[in-house]
Amino acid sequence: MSLIKHCLFITLTFYCIISYGQQEGVIDNEMLSLRLLERINQAKSDSDRGKYHNALENLDEALSIALKIEDQSNLGKIYTKISKIQFLVGEKDKADVSIKKAMQIQRDIDDYGNLAIAYNIKGVMHSTQNEYEDALEYFNSAKGLFEQENLEEYTSDVLLNEAKIYIQQNRLEEAKFNLEKTIILAKKYNQLNRLSAALIYSAKVYLALGNTKIALSQVEEGLEIAQDNNIIQDKNEAYLTLSDIHEKNEDYKNSHLYIKKHIHLSDSILNVTRENLDIEASGESINNYKEAQNAQLKAQIDEVSAESAFIRITTILSIALITILSLLTLSLYKNNNIRLNTNTMLHKKNDELILAKEKAELASKTKANFLSTVTHELRTPLYAVTGLTNMLLDEDPKPHQLSHLKSLKFSGDYLLTFINDILQINKIEANKVEVDPEHFNLRNKLENVISALSNSANNQDTKIHFEYENGIPETFIGDQLKISQILINLLGNAIKFTKDGDIWVRTYKIDKKDNIYYLRFEIEDNGIGITKEKQNHMFESFSQGSVQINRKYGGTGLGLSIVKGLIQILKGKIYLKSELGKGTTFFFEIPLEYDKNVDKTEVVEVIKANKMESLDLSNVKILIVEDNKINQMITKKILNKMNLNCDVVDNGEDAVEIVKTTNYDIVLMDIHMPGISGLEATKMIRAFDKKITIFALTAVTLEDKMHEFGDAGFDDIISKPFKQDDFEDKLHAALTGEKIVSSFFS
Known part of the structure; x- marks a missing residue:
């Protein structure tokens, strides 16, 4: 009976200890977290002094603590640091295992900043083994993540590492470019x-x-x-x-x-390095540590042996209880290991998918950057082509020159349309297009589109018939610009392929739920039609009915692809019915919200007037910052024609200096110039002048980069080649003190 009482006493004592331990758990975790940071800092200090084995010992201890308190964030960082040191001491296989563990943890917890650091280190590992292409892939991924996380200061290291590879590959201009960017960033962040x-x-x-x-x-x-x-x-x-x-x-x-x-x-x-990598010395210190631990354990055993019989029985029972719990813990540990092994296998299977995803994301980003670069390089000379053509047309050309100039203008406009179509396709595919709903009159919108294209139809001897179902409201809430673009594309196609025929534009209701109308739009023609084989591919990019059709009727083959993308963004669908020689019908269905509180008479079309004519421009001064001589001349002539005075400088340094000494109302700043860029020049101007209006007059088109213009201090962007109306609207707003609402920075 006495033995049972002792057992009960021991059990109660044990559970009291557990309860007390739970209350102390939070404090213990805080202490362990402090210990963790202390070990990491000590490891950094050791590593900086070349004491790599000491650093690894500290990181191993930090790793144990992080595992104990389940600190996943620090766990990923520690594996990264361990990998870096293992690589430095020549343990390349271990380093590879450690960096993969770090990357897996950082992917799991979406720690993209530290994942980028791990990618950079992995790239260096490949680089030192002359695996340059693999290294550059990891560096690209690192830069992408740093950019995504707004960690610009970290990209200097990646750019430097890339430059070293470019030097090895004798790609000197690329190396020079990277090193110039590295120097700028290193100075910026000290x-x-x-x-x-x-x-x-x-x-x-x-x-x-x-x-x-x-x-x-x-x-x-x-x-x-x-x-x-x-x-x-x-x-x-x-x-x-x-x-x-x-x-x-x-x-x-x-x-x-x-x-x-x-x-x-x-x-x-x-x-x-040899001194710091003296493995025997490290082994000796480890043996000394083990001997000290054994001596301490022996002393504890001797102390237990000297206790009384009761204490010995208590100790035995405690050990028995702890042993049972240990067995249970071991069982849980084994089960956990099985689960972890299973997860590891799953992770291995997913590695290829993850890598494929990252490569796809990188490919998408590369494609976007490529399109931005190509369109910029095309837009810059196109600005000269369209600008000079318009100027020559306005200067009373000779009759025999007129047809040539009109042909040149048509070619320039066509090329600009083609560039804009490519960019819009890219934006749609990258999910960069947003819906901009507003109140508008749908019936008026349809009539205006038909009216705008009626001359083209008349040139084809084709009649357009319009039907708007009775009972459908006229005013809705929706993105009228996208709807207009869809209608213009579809109706324009119908006109292009219909000669001496008829086209019908119909709108009717197919369903209604609450205040949402589901409308169907039909554009039917009796033109040349489309073969069954070609119908399945009509909504693909660069698709036309045939090579002969493309040569005869022109077009980029992007219109229908854009239409389908826009309709999907508006949560609609599009269908096609056609028969060769008998005509084609396009149907699209979209939901539109009806606001019964808005009367149709309240939604009116705004007719734009030439606002600039009402202003006194005699004292207005504008500075053009542009390195291209032809573009300087064109922009200056456009402004002079608007009765505006302007000065011209051809680089950012001169722009900064002249703004300090001259009072300008507006600065038109090019971006890509020799010396400092337009972005850097604008930042410098903003350091001493917060009020002057600065427009980026640029051919840059990549919208992912638009935040950089806002951060630099630009008020808005005027894209080259620009539309005269948009240009005048932005100048008018700046000169009258109106608030400039930029679609680029919103």
Whole structure:
């Protein structure tokens, strides 16, 4: 009976201890978190001093704590740090395992900033093994994530790593571009170690390009920073580069001097590294630690042996109880291991999917950047073509020149339409198109579209018939611009393929739920029709009925693809019915909201007037900042024709200086210029003038980058080539003090 009482006493005591432990759990976790940060900081200190084995010991302890308190965020960071050090000490396989663990954790918890850091390190691993293409893929992914997370300061390291690869591949212009960006970012964020390295590697590039003067200037600047901040590796690289530069200049004395410095410092670095990688010394310290632990354990056993019989029985029962719990824990641990192994297998199976997803995202981003670059390069000369053509047409050309100028204008307009179509397709595919609902009169909208295209129909000897079902309201809430674009495309197609015929435009209700009307629009023609084989592909990009049709009727083959995308954005559907030689009917259905509180008479079309004529422009001063001479002339002539006075400078530095001394009302700032860019020039102007209106007059089209214009301090963007009405509206708003509502920055 006495033994049972003792057992009950021990059990109650054990559960009291557990209860007390639960109350103390929060405090314990806080203490462990502090210990975790302490170990990580100590590991960084050890790593910075080259004590890599000490750093690994501290990181291993930090890893155990992170696992214990289930701190996933720090767990991913620790694996990244462990991987980096393992790679430095030559344990490449272990480093690869660690970095993969880090990336998996960071993907699971959406820690994209630290995932980008891991990608950068993984890229360096591939780079050192001459696996350059794999390395560049990881660097690209890292840059994309840093950009996504607004972590611009971290991209300098990635750009520097990319530049080193480009130098190895003799892609010197790309390396030069990356290093220039690295230098700008390193200065901006006071990253002295990256600044010194970027300057030294930039010197290597200029040396390879044959410009020893700039190479010498940059390496000396990089060396000075490295010496002031004791950046040993950069000092060593600078000595080697200086030796190469002096050798190129046939200054063999200085070349020999710097190569001796390089060899001496390399030997010192090697000796320090050997000392820090002394594995036997590390093994000895571990053995000493184990012996101390064994001595402590033996002392505890001796102390237990000296206790009384009751304590011994209590201890035995406690051990028995703990053993049972330990067995249960072991069972749970094994089950957990099985689950983890299963998850690991699933993760392995998903690795390919994840990699494929990342590659697809990278491909999409690359495509967007490619389109932005190509369209920018096309828009810039197109601005000159359309601008000069319009100017010549306005200057009373000779009769025999008129037809040529009109042909040139048509070609320019066609090319601009083609570029805009490509961009719109890209925006639709990237889900960058947003719905902009407003009150509008649907019947008036349809009649206006028909009226706008009636001349084209008359030229084809074709009649357009309009039917609007009785009982359908006329005023709705919807995105009238997208609806107009859909109708113009479909009706324009019908006119293009119908000669001496008829076209019917019909609108009627197919359903109604509450205040939502489901409307069907039909555009029917009795033109040439479409074959059954071609109908299945009509909504694909660059699709036409046939090569012969494309040559005869023209067009980009993008219109119907855009139409389908816009209709899907409006939550609608589109159908096609056609028979070769008998005509074609396009049906599309979209939901539109009816607001019974808005009378149809309240929604009226706004007729635009020439607002600029009402202003006194005699004292208005405008500055054009543009490096292209032809574009300077065109923009100046357009402004002079509007009776506006303007000055012209061809670079950002001059723009900043002239704005300091002259009072301008508006600055039209180009973006891509030699020296500092339009973005940087605008930031500088905003440092001393917050009120002046600055428009970005640019051919840049990638909307993902538009936030950069807002951040730099631009009031709005005027895209080249611009529409005269839009240009005048924005100038009028700026000159009258109206609020400029930018569609780019919203």
